[in-house]
Amino acid sequence: MEKRQTEAAPIRRTRKEFLAATAAASALAGSGTAAFGAEAEPVNIGGLYPSTGSFAQIGQGCVNAAKLAVEMVNAGGGIKSLGGAKLNLILSDVQSEPTVTRTETERLITGNKLSAIHGCYASALTLIASEVAERQRVPLLTGSSSDQLNRGGRKFTFTPFARASQFAQAQLRMSHLVTNKPKVAVIFENTAFGTATSNGLKEQAPGENVEIVMFEPYSAGFTDASPLVNKVKASGATMLFAVSYLSDLINIVKTMKQMGVNIPLNGGSGGFVIPGFYKNVGKDAEGLLGVAHWNHDMDGNAKRVNAEYQKRFGEFLFEYAGGLVAQTYMIADALERAKSRDPLKVRDALADLDASKGYASMAPGGRVKFDDTGRNVYGHPLGVQWQHGDLASVYPKSDARAALLKS
Amino acid sequence: MLVTVAQAIVNGLLIGGIYALVSIGVTLIFGVVKIVNFAQGEFLMIGMYITFFLATGLGVDPLLSLLISMPVLFVAGVLLQKFMIRRVLGLGDMPQIFLTFALSLLLMNVALLLFSANYRTVQTGYAQQSIQIGPLYFGAARLIAFVLAMLLSVGLEIFLRATDLGKAMRAAAQNRDVAMLMGVNPDRVFGVAVGLSLALAGAAGSLLMPFYPVYPTVGQVFTLMAFVAVVLGTLGNVRGALIAGLMMGMAESLGIQFIGADSGMIVVFVMLLLTLALRPSGLFGGRTI
Numbered sequence: 001m002e003k004r005q006t007e008a009a010p011i012r013r014t015r016k017e018f019l020a021a022t023a024a025a026s027a028l029a030g031s032g033t034a035a036f037g038a039e040a041e042p043v044n045i046g047g048l049y050p051s052t053g054s055f056a057q058i059g060q061g062c063v064n065a066a067k068l069a070v071e072m073v074n075a076g077g078g079i080k081s082l083g084g085a086k087l088n089l090i091l092s093d094v095q096s097e098p099t100v101t102r103t104e105t106e107r108l109i110t111g112n113k114l115s116a117i118h119g120c121y122a123s124a125l126t127l128i129a130s131e132v133a134e135r136q137r138v139p140l141l142t143g144s145s146s147d148q149l150n151r152g153g154r155k156f157t158f159t160p161f162a163r164a165s166q167f168a169q170a171q172l173r174m175s176h177l178v179t180n181k182p183k184v185a186v187i188f189e190n191t192a193f194g195t196a197t198s199n200g201l202k203e204q205a206p207g208e209n210v211e212i213v214m215f216e217p218y219s220a221g222f223t224d225a226s227p228l229v230n231k232v233k234a235s236g237a238t239m240l241f242a243v244s245y246l247s248d249l250i251n252i253v254k255t256m257k258q259m260g261v262n263i264p265l266n267g268g269s270g271g272f273v274i275p276g277f278y279k280n281v282g283k284d285a286e287g288l289l290g291v292a293h294w295n296h297d298m299d300g301n302a303k304r305v306n307a308e309y310q311k312r313f314g315e316f317l318f319e320y321a322g323g324l325v326a327q328t329y330m331i332a333d334a335l336e337r338a339k340s341r342d343p344l345k346v347r348d349a350l351a352d353l354d355a356s357k358g359y360a361s362m363a364p365g366g367r368v369k370f371d372d373t374g375r376n377v378y379g380h381p382l383g384v385q386w387q388h389g390d391l392a393s394v395y396p397k398s399d400a401r402a403a404l405l406k407s
Numbered sequence: 408m409l410v411t412v413a414q415a416i417v418n419g420l421l422i423g424g425i426y427a428l429v430s431i432g433v434t435l436i437f438g439v440v441k442i443v444n445f446a447q448g449e450f451l452m453i454g455m456y457i458t459f460f461l462a463t464g465l466g467v468d469p470l471l472s473l474l475i476s477m478p479v480l481f482v483a484g485v486l487l488q489k490f491m492i493r494r495v496l497g498l499g500d501m502p503q504i505f506l507t508f509a510l511s512l513l514l515m516n517v518a519l520l521l522f523s524a525n526y527r528t529v530q531t532g533y534a535q536q537s538i539q540i541g542p543l544y545f546g547a548a549r550l551i552a553f554v555l556a557m558l559l560s561v562g563l564e565i566f567l568r569a570t571d572l573g574k575a576m577r578a579a580a581q582n583r584d585v586a587m588l589m590g591v592n593p594d595r596v597f598g599v600a601v602g603l604s605l606a607l608a609g610a611a612g613s614l615l616m617p618f619y620p621v622y623p624t625v626g627q628v629f630t631l632m633a634f635v636a637v638v639l640g641t642l643g644n645v646r647g648a649l650i651a652g653l654m655m656g657m658a659e660s661l662g663i664q665f666i667g668a669d670s671g672m673i674v675v676f677v678m679l680l681l682t683l684a685l686r687p688s689g690l691f692g693g694r695t696i
Contacts, residue, residue, distance in 0.1 A: 052519075052524070053524070054524065056523065056524035057523070057524055057525050057526075060523075187668065190669045216667065216668040216669075217667070217668060217669045218663070218668035218669050218671075219668075219669045219671060219672055221628055222628075222671065223422060223425075223426075223619075223628050223629065223632065224418065224421075224422040224656075224659075224660075226418035226421075226422070226546070226549075226660070227415060227418050227419070227659065227660040227661075227663035227664055227668075227671070228663060228668050230411065230414050230415055230418060230660075230664060231663065231664055231668065233411075233414075234411045234664075246526055247526050247620050247622065250526065250528065250620055251618075251619070251620070254534070254535065254618060255546070255618075257535050258535060258536070258537045258544065258546040258547075258548075258549075258618075259414075259537065259544045259546070260537065260539070260544055276525065276526065280526055280527070280528040280620060281528075282530050284535065
């Protein structure tokens with residue numbers, strides 16, 4: 001991938017300059033020229049994110065990134081094959097609730113002429129939105145990782161990033177990098193997300209030569225992590241995998257330090273890879289490992305978007321939000337080739353997508369092409385590590401942007 | 408093995424101190440004013456936010472902020488009694504339940520509006536420290552919280568037994584009408600009871616802050632535990648709530664250790680159901696306050 005300028009000097013440009021630069025870049029890369037004169041009717045795309053409720057913190061970041069992405073596409077001249085039509089982002093708050101997600105997705109699709117949708121952060125919510133999108137025949141792009149999103153003959157659901165099963169494999173392989181003959185304790189919240197992820201770890205562990213010495217569900221939102229940490233300590237594990245939401249994970253990490261349990265930890269993705277984790281845990285987060293489907297240090301494009309996001313919102317662009325910027329560009333790319341706002345034609349153009357340059361290819365490995373199940377055939381996860389308050393890509397070798405720190 | 412059990416008991420006792428503090432607040436209001444305060448956890452949440460903002464804004468140590476969170480919540484309690492609880496007393500159970508329940512929802516949502524759903528923590532020097540005695544670890548922040556919680560509980564007990572106001576409170580708890588006939592001013596006594604109860608919730612919040620993140624719905628977790636402890640320890644019985652709080656902390660911790668990490672609540676609620684079935688008036692039945 002391209003790596004010009006960003007490495008040497010951090011970008012300190014004004015918002016206008018940034019958008020102008022983006023515009024110039026896409027004009028160069030784009031096909032055809034923007035039409036002048038009469039303004040073309042905008043293209044509606046939907047964004048479904050939980051900006052209130054238990055995922056609010058992350059959902060709000062997603063909304064910010066979604067707006068930034070649309071602004072970037074529009075500053076780059078919009079959709080040239082549609083006379084320079086601008087993207088019009090219609091947001092809907094799914095409130096972290098499955099029932100609300102169903103009604104909001106229905107309402108969004110039936111109430112607006114949408115060409116495509118992206119959302120919804122939590123897999124449990126995305127699965128519902130995907131069902132509605134399939135029924136209403138509108139393409140949905142998502143960074144959610146559940147393998148179920150690629151099952152059941154879905155035709156309108158596209159997943160450009162790594163799947164849950166791939167995350168499990170990456171976590172297991174990474175354990176060999178920090179311990180010899182890993183003996184792993186797996187603790188997971190007893191929710192759909194926790195159970196599915198941990199089962200993936202359990203199934204693949206024998207094949208990856210990892211011994212699981214403890215496999216323990218816990219009730220999410222506990223008052224005290226010390227009993228659980230005590231149990232991990234007693235298990236004799238040499239590494240801990242935690243499949244947890246943010247508050248539990250903060251407690252677990254802090255309690256481990258207090259109780260002298262100094263084994264490496266892989267915190268997975270979700271709440272672990274957002275700036276809020278480091279803000280809360282502080283320097284005890286240094287060296288902790290996780291996995292992500294996107295990271296802001298991947299390539300020049302990712303760094304550029306990250307710099308702009310950081311300037312506006314004061315924190316780095318996290319996994320899910322960064323991924324959806326790429327998704328917005330995939331939608332733009334499909335619209336460009338479909339030369340139509342019709343969701344069916346956009347769907348077909350997405351199915352034919354093969355992006356290897358520009359923001360649409362901003363994924364680990366730098367290439368996006370979907371198979372029949374909507375899975376990106378080049379999709380794979382990144383191993384990440386907290387280093388100096390920032391999240392660095394450290395695994396696999398081809399994607400590593402920093403050396404792995406061993407404690 | 409022995410070490411693991413001992414560590415589990417230590418862990419349970421330390422968090423049990425916090426449960427006890429919240430439970431004592433609930434039981435005190437119930438004992439004296441005969442009203443169930445569903446919003447107790449939200450006052451704990453307010454105590455945590457006060458501590459958080461003092462620590463991040465002014466650099467006040469969370470433990471020192473006890474001196475601010477407790478008086479602030481005491482005054483809030485007196486006002487709550489004067490302007491809200493007083494008006495629903497004697498109207499039967501329903502309006503009282505609705506009042507505190509609505510208050511709980513209101514405070515939670517106001518907090519959501521003001522502070523957003525973000526988790527916030529305070530970093531202190533001692534939060535990550537622990538004291539090691541033999542093979543056992545005592546988290547410094549937890550140990551301090553436990554000791555202060557016990558001191559506050561003992562202080563309350565002394566207040567109730569040794570001061571005139573405390574005695575008036577116990578009298579009002581035993582028989583409100585007779586106490587009034589004996590010259591006890593119920594408004595004053597009730598105001599102090601609600602004030603003290605909220606001050607204890609505020610104290611619990613301040614003590615929790617060094618090792619627990621604050622967010623608008625944090626009170627819910629503790630309210631649930633507090634209500635179980637209050638029923639176990641007999642509604643209205645301060646010592647009962649204290650002992651039950653500690654017992655629950657231990658039961659939860661041992662349950663997690665030996666049954667399964669998602670069984671903490673199961674153990675606690677089995678204890679509750681057994682108590683209700685075998686000793687419906689709670690483990691420390693009969694005597695209140």
